[in-house]
Amino acid sequence: MLRFARCYSLARTKVTRNKSTPFRPEYALKCGLEIHTQLSTRNKLFSQSTNSTTSLVDAPNQHTSFYDIALPGTQPVLNMEAILFAMKLSLALESQVNSVSQFDRKHYFYGDQPQGYQVTQHYRPFAQGGKINLSKELDGIDELSKDIGILQLQIEQDTGKSHYTDTEKDVITLVDLNRSNVPLIELVTKPDFSDIKQVKAFIKKYQNLVRHLHISSGDLETGAMRVDVNLSINEFARVELKNLPNTSSIIDAIKYEYQRQVELITGGETSSLMEPETRGWTGSSTVKLRSKETTIDYRYMPDPELPYINLAPDVISGVKRLIPQLPDDIMRMLMNKPYHLSLKDAKILTYNSNQNDMYNHEALRTYYLDTFCEFSRLVDKDGSAKLPTSWIIHEFLGDLNKLQIPLTNAQEILPPAVFAQFLRLLHVETISPTSGKLLLFHILENFKKSNCQDLSVPNFSKLIKKFGLHAINKVNSQELTEFCNDIIAQHTDDTFKQNLVSGKKKTSLKFLIGQGMRQSQGRIKASEFEKKFKEILNIQW
Structure with missing residues (x-):
């Protein structure tokens, strides 16, 4: 693996924890999601490297090509299967697939992005609009029906994976580029979520949709699907929550951040909510990563090595016919x-x-x-x-x-x-x-x-x-009486019989019937046993 050092600090805010974290109407939650989904294509987005679903457990840097590790002089070749998968998802979401879209470079330097930029779609995304419908009937939300709007879907390449190791002097980072250049779909929702149930239902429904379309495993645990949360309260500035590895972390982070902001508002400290900021999740609290003043200038520019994606109308209509029943x-x-x-x-x-x-x-x-x-x-x-x-x-x-x-x-x-x-x-x-x-x-x-x-x-x-499993439909009354008497003798005493006959413990009859069914291997109907036990014990209720 590649090695380099990295230092960082985290600012913490103490919050009084409330396990239930009630959402109060006077502090309205406004929430949106950004979901990155790895596509299960055979090859990576711009190279012929294998897109392995087990890359996290395979040997480091095994699934890489010259382009994936940014060897000078290498050029991208677009994987059209990723375009097909993106189109299937867009059409299933009722999004408008743009006939022309383009790739752009998002510049930043970090060890798990060796090119010094990430190829994404900033100016002209692949698709826009669309929705996922949530309902009380199918998804268990409080509203009868609620549409969560989609802002856009864009295709981009994934980064590598960094593994941190503490030493006495600094933090050593090991970089595995197996994940580098894996095709992603980034889905950005409108800020239409107003409670936790809606967020949980949406994530589960979207996760099942990408599996249903056979375009991704959708697993949060392996990083095949990663979720960032944007939220605000009472129209204060947006806070972005990152590093959320699974659904429980997403829900816990939202609850924590909601309560943190409510306490700032009730304490008269709203000045800290005036500017957007990005916060991380430690597993127990959110911590400040950067504010508006420290936001990275990505210097977006159209990628000069990749042509526009031009889609003919009959291509879009043809793929639409491939969408299965949802x-x-x-x-x-x-x-x-x-x-x-x-x-x-x-x-x-x-x-x-x-x-x-x-x-x-x-x-x-x-x-x-x-x-x-x-x-x-x-x-x-x-x-x-x-x-x-x-x-x-x-x-x-x-x-x-x-x-x-x-x-x-x-x-x-x-x-x-x-x-x-x-x-x-x-x-x-x-x-x-x-x-x-x-x-x-x-x-x-x-x-x-x-x-x-x-x-x-x-x-x-x-x-x-x-x-000898054939059901006994015509039961000999005398043999059944003897059979039931044996069960009564084995499993009851006088107190048991008195409580049963008086109706004090009616469930005791079910116990006797169960014994009869077990000993007869279910070949005699339960109704026959019930009738016979009532007859023998003179049960009137």
Whole structure:
């Protein structure tokens, strides 16, 4: 790594901490976001270097070219895939893609920017306008609906990564240029946020959108998405908050800065809020980095080595046709007929956490929709929505996670048409839910034991017969009475019976029913046990 020394100081302000930090109407919060998003292109923005998603853990300076390290005489060559990704995001946000945009040089010297300037779009950005809609229904904000406006989107190159090491004399900085020249989209919102819920909802929705479009991992933890906050209170000067590594830091920093400014206002110290300043986040407080007087003059100028980006109208309209159905539309579809999913379940099929390798939201949603369609052909449509939801989203997915089987593998032995047949067995009560859980786990466990190599489709009838899982629909009354009497003898005493019969502890009946279901392996319906226990114990309530 490259090495150089750096010294700095931080000015601190003491603030009385309030964990709840209420936002008061007489101190109106006005907030906007600047979000830098790394694009997941194959190559970097202006070179053929690999754009590695693991660059932070790879060997330092491994993914670099002569241009990335600013070797004299090297020239940029624009990666058109970055233009495609930027256009997809702009159109998904309903932004106006400019037919002509340009690259500019933002001059400053720092070790992780070896060119002495950063290529960005200052004068003529890639796109302007647009919005993201937040709603009470889908995002949990207090307002029924709120649009967060977009000022602009611009393409720029990322800088390298600095790693600081303290020594006895100074701070030594090690520079890794793996990230240098990685393509970024900088999105700047209007100052439309007025509370924390809106900020959290926007970040989550935007993060999911870039994943949904397959243009970025959107991970805050790895730096693939980085957020700066601009805020003011009661129209005082704007304060920019930087160095916010994750959502919790963003929220905590906003709360802290809000309270700090409120205390300055109530204490009559508003003079310090008259000039814009930039503050950093230490993890517990905001600290002053620079004020208006110390703002860097970046000396922007058009980049003489890069031509304008000229986009023909048919190019923009062509890319627009590539935009998939957007997450909000998908969720509303899933929450309405014929699926009737809850918001929580709809989000499981729509929001990609990007942290679970067992499945992704698109593959799982496709599997669910295909299975639902196949199942609907096999049974009456009325009342058929609940089984695919509970058994795919909860039981099936839970088993895959427990056994660490990727969905792509599991689909080979349980394709939608086969899983629909399994659901039909539950629908017509050939097997009980308890038996169904045992059968499903057994099939997946055996598949796992074969190292996911045994692709033979399971024979449900044979397995049900082999393990005696067939539901008992016609129960012999005398045998059931004896079975229930044994359970009562094993698990109750006189006090238990008195409390149950009197209705003092009605939940005790559920306990007995649960014992019956467990010992019968779920082959006898819970309603049969309830009826028989009430009959034996003479329960009138």
